[in-house]
Amino acid sequence: MPFTNKYVIIVLIILVIVIIYYFAIPFIRHIKLHQDTKKLYASLKDSSLPWKVFTRSEQGRNIYLFEQGEGESTTLILAAMHGDEQNTFHLAVKLADTIYTKPDLINSKVVIVPAVNPDGLLRNERINANEVDINRNFPTENWRPIYEKYKYNPGYEAGSEKETQAVMELINLYQPDKMVVIHADLHVLNYDGPAKDLVLRMADYNGYRIESSIGYPTPGSLGTYAGVEARIPTITLELPDIGPEEAWEQNFEALIQAINFPE
């Protein structure tokens, strides 16, 4: 074989490996995860856990809630506000499962909502059924009806979406002392409001980098609504692009610490 042909074949093989590793495997992994998400969401209806239907989404899907524990403080944990952040849903359901079977893990009350945006979750899309980004739809001072990218659509009016209203009602009803909102996949801990000590504690356990700002403006975000304006310590836990098992290994202890904080 002439030297040049050999060279071309080697380059092609490397190219195929790169394509498989960086595109095909992640693509298949995401499809599989979405299938698992649909099954897991459907299973909540008949779960042995006492899931409550807190309210319903724009398309009438159940927005589930799990609550457990007694004590001075209440922690509200929210996930899948963006429906394409599928690993956040799995992490929150597993946290509820674990706390239910091992109640001694926590010393105070926790309220877990694993899918704020079930319509988006089941379609594997960031936005809700009305194509609104829930995390830009909260009635904050900086909410505005203009947006640059489709995926940041803040809605026609602040607080217009059922999913946004659900979170506002949860905050009103439970008056949480702190909140952890799970997103993906920036691999960072972000915080709003008086949450510095809490974020340091979580970082001790998951080793994620801490940032006080996500790096781009987020008008109408929950962090601004709850953290900056209502002064509720609010952590945005941004998972990396990893599967549910790895997300659990990295964050189980950090989440338990957040619930039990400051103890």
Ligand SMILES: [Zn+2]
């Ligand atoms: Zn998100």
